[in-house]
Amino acid sequence: MKLYTYFRSSAAFRVRIALNLKGLAYEAVFIHLAKGEHRQPEYSGRYPQGLLPTLVDEAEALSQSLAIIEYLEEKHPRPALLPKDPLGRARVRSLSLLVACEIHPLNNLRTLQHLKRALGLNEQQVSDWYRHWIADGFAKLETDLARGGSGRYCHGDSPGMADCCLVPQVFNAQRYKADLAPYPTIMRIFGACMELEAFQRAQPAKQPDAE
Numbered sequence: 001m002k003l004y005t006y007f008r009s010s011a012a013f014r015v016r017i018a019l020n021l022k023g024l025a026y027e028a029v030f031i032h033l034a035k036g037e038h039r040q041p042e043y044s045g046r047y048p049q050g051l052l053p054t055l056v057d058e059a060e061a062l063s064q065s066l067a068i069i070e071y072l073e074e075k076h077p078r079p080a081l082l083p084k085d086p087l088g089r090a091r092v093r094s095l096s097l098l099v100a101c102e103i104h105p106l107n108n109l110r111t112l113q114h115l116k117r118a119l120g121l122n123e124q125q126v127s128d129w130y131r132h133w134i135a136d137g138f139a140k141l142e143t144d145l146a147r148g149g150s151g152r153y154c155h156g157d158s159p160g161m162a163d164c165c166l167v168p169q170v171f172n173a174q175r176y177k178a179d180l181a182p183y184p185t186i187m188r189i190f191g192a193c194m195e196l197e198a199f200q201r202a203q204p205a206k207q208p209d210a211e
């Protein structure tokens with residue numbers, strides 16, 4: 001398998017964690033997001049969504065991190081990243097989507113670039129925007145995690161797809177110096193995940209393209 005990745009891409013980080021948890025080897029291909037390499041025809045012409053990550057398996061290119069993780073889950077069911085029961089699966093997907101659809105797109109590279117380049121916001125205003133949406137999303141995530149169903153990890157006592165989403169989002173929040181004190185459950189789960197080698201090895205600083 002080939003994974004198109006960038007050390008700071010949190011969507012690629014989700015897939016790196018899932019691959020590591022499942023013990024699957026992959027070849028990393030580095031696309032420099034900050035230099036806009038994902039917009040070059042060599043990448044966006046081949047992979048029409050033009051975002052990271054892309055996973056190539058059996059000569060097919062897959063996009064969207066959660067679709068990729070579910071593909072890996074179907075093809076390599078052990079260890080499971082989703083529980084067996086339908087309600088549990090819905091809960092894990094809901095937590096994952098809260099990060100992937102409600103927080104991440106508002107703080108994505110192209111969103112922030114548009115705020116700066118088209119709307120003229122300065123660095124401080126962009127950082128305020130970033131932290132605003134972290135606070136909005138993390139308050140919801142904290143409440144959801146704390147109301148029950150979570151164990152050592154987001155869902156029960158083994159790491160799963162929701163943890164693959166939570167950890168990269170916490171890294172992003174820390175990078176933008178968001179106040180994380182109001183989210184003890186998120187941070188407890190983050191700490192538990194980071195004790196695992198699969199999460200450690202996937203983190204931005206450990207990637208060969210890290211700057």
Ligand SMILES: N[C@@H](CCC(=O)N[C@@H](CS)C(=O)NCC(=O)O)C(=O)O
Pocket residue numbers: 008009010011012033038050051052053063064065066100108109110111
């Ligand atoms: N929902 C997508 C998000 C993909 C995405 O936006 N990835 C970011 C990196 S984390 C990206 O490629 N950004 C490029 C840009 O915003 O121009 C997923 O989960 O894969």
